[in-house]
Amino acid sequence: MALMRKAITKVMAARKGARNTESETTALEAVPKPTYRDVLLVRRTEVLEQLGAQYDNVSKPGRVAEDDQATLSHEEFLNVRLNSLDYERLKMIDEALDRVQAGDYGICQRCEDPIPARRLEVLPWAKYCVVCQEKISRRQEAEQEESAFASHTSR
Numbered sequence: 001m002a003l004m005r006k007a008i009t010k011v012m013a014a015r016k017g018a019r020n021t022e023s024e025t026t027a028l029e030a031v032p033k034p035t036y037r038d039v040l041l042v043r044r045t046e047v048l049e050q051l052g053a054q055y056d057n058v059s060k061p062g063r064v065a066e067d068d069q070a071t072l073s074h075e076e077f078l079n080v081r082l083n084s085l086d087y088e089r090l091k092m093i094d095e096a097l098d099r100v101q102a103g104d105y106g107i108c109q110r111c112e113d114p115i116p117a118r119r120l121e122v123l124p125w126a127k128y129c130v131v132c133q134e135k136i137s138r139r140q141e142a143e144q145e146e147s148a149f150a151s152h153t154s155r
């Protein structure tokens, strides 16, 4: 444990500079997977900042009159699209933080195997291992095709 904490402190120091290392280390002791939690919180802040910036762009007061709302510029349209992707991302990050809290972060929510650290580094909000993610994606595609051809049979 002492060794792990030392490693974490080193990572934190490398990422943010040595400031606040003392207090952050203390705060980190309360949670089981501090490095992932830290990564998630950083990513969450990034997404929120992005959402904030886009929100300012799209909805400046007086910028768009009622009548003009149908003629959002292409750029604004893209912003709205990105916005919803960011909301999706934010939701996944929040869910991952919930799992950190619950102590089952990094566990595949389908087969309950540990998600490889390399996957979590790339995708810190990953909910499933690669195998399950692929199965789920394939099943969703199949369901979409199915419902497109026979929507009346569902339920």
Ligand SMILES: [Zn+2]
Pocket (backbone or CB within 6 Å): 108, 109, 110, 111, 112, 113, 128, 129, 130, 131, 132, 133
């Ligand atoms: Zn799995």
